[in-house]
Amino acid sequence: MGRAGLRRSFRLSRRNRREGMCECGRSEQDTGADGHTYEEVAPYSRLPATRQRLVLLVGPRGVGLNELKRRLLTSDPEHFSVTVPYTTRAKRSQETDGVEYTFVSKLQFEADIIIDKFIEYGQYRGNYYGMSLDSVRSALQENKVCLLDVPAHRIKCLRTAEFKPYVIFVKPPPIKRLRQSRRNVKVICSQDEKGSAKHFTEEDFQEMIDSAQLMENRYGHLFEKVIVNDDLAVAFRELNMALKNLETETHWVPKNWAPS
Numbered sequence: 016m017g018r019a020g021l022r023r024s025f026r027l028s029r030r031n032r033r034e035g036m037c038e039c040g041r042s043e044q045d046t047g048a049d050g051h052t053y054e055e056v057a058p059y060s061r062l063p064a065t066r067q068r069l070v071l072l073v074g075p076r077g078v079g080l081n082e083l084k085r086r087l088l089t090s091d092p093e094h095f096s097v098t099v100p101y102t103t104r105a106k107r108s109q110e111t112d113g114v115e116y117t118f119v120s121k122l123q124f125e126a127d128i129i130i131d132k133f134i135e136y137g138q139y140r141g142n143y144y145g146m147s148l149d150s151v152r153s154a155l156q157e158n159k160v161c162l163l164d165v166p167a168h169r170i171k172c173l174r175t176a177e178f179k180p181y182v183i184f185v186k187p188p189p190i191k192r193l194r195q196s197r198r199n200v201k202v203i204c205s206q207d208e209k210g211s212a213k214h215f216t217e218e219d220f221q222e223m224i225d226s227a228q229l230m231e232n233r234y235g236h237l238f239e240k241v242i243v244n245d246d247l248a249v250a251f252r253e254l255n256m257a258l259k260n261l262e263t264e265t266h267w268v269p270k271n272w273a274p275s
């Protein structure tokens with residue numbers, strides 16, 4: 016890899032613009048004669064003294080993002096880190112402020128929403144939960160590899176020279192394999208007030224597959240690695256390998272991310 020190049024990007028750029036989906040950041044692309052949009056790229060190898068790239072994990076609900084993140088953290092807690100989310104729910108006695116969550120008041124959280132502090136936020140059982148850009152910065156300052164799962168539409172907000180995100184899409188296998196691999200799995204039912212566990216249903220599997228397809232159609236041009244989470248051990252090995260390569264090999268990144 017020795018020269019700058021153009022990577023085809025924004026396959027759906029015209030549609031994206033029509034739908035007003037490019038919410039943040041400066042557009043770095045040029046439209047080519049074929050109507051596709053191209054992005055100028057350059058080779059990038061991280062120097063030992065510089066920060067790790069942010070690792071974004073993207074995928075449909077229930078595909079296994081948290082499970083893979085948890086396995087990475089357990090396998091090497093000195094090397095990987097996760098961001099600390101904010102919440103307005105009351106702190107439990109065994110929790111420490113700034114460790115599991117940063118606890119803030121509802122008033123503070125709502126003020127922070129107004130100043131656009133959160134990459135994403137939502138409400139659950141009357142409490143707010145959200146992830147801030149500052150939490151990502153703090154995690155990266157530890158000089159660990161920060162693992163963050165975000166909704167696909169938020170990738171663009173984080174595609175900056177500061178974070179240099181490496182985007183991994185975790186995809187479900189075909190439905191036949193989902194039925195087999197998840198047959199003994201129970202998940203917490205978010206609609207259930209008691210938070211009871213239930214098995215995946217056929218609808219859950221279909222929704223996972225449809226949602227993955229939509230994500231690929233819309234944001235596939237931003238994914239640098241796709242991992243099919245069929246056999247968990249295999250998916251984990253593949254993820255680990257991709258992250259090792261990320262640190263040792265040269266990768267193409269948007270030209271303005273690479274030092275000239």
Ligand SMILES: Nc1ncnc2c1ncn2[C@@H]1O[C@H](COP(=O)(O)OP(=O)(O)OP(=O)(O)O)[C@@H](O)[C@H]1O
Pocket residue numbers: 074075076077078079080081082083196197200201202244245246247248250
């Ligand atoms: N390849 C796999 N084989 C079997 N079970 C799996 C596999 N991947 C994940 N699981 C299990 O599926 C369940 C859902 O996984 P997980 O909670 O990681 O999903 P998620 O993508 O983080 O979705 P959500 O945000 O809804 O929690 C967990 O019980 C997890 O252990």
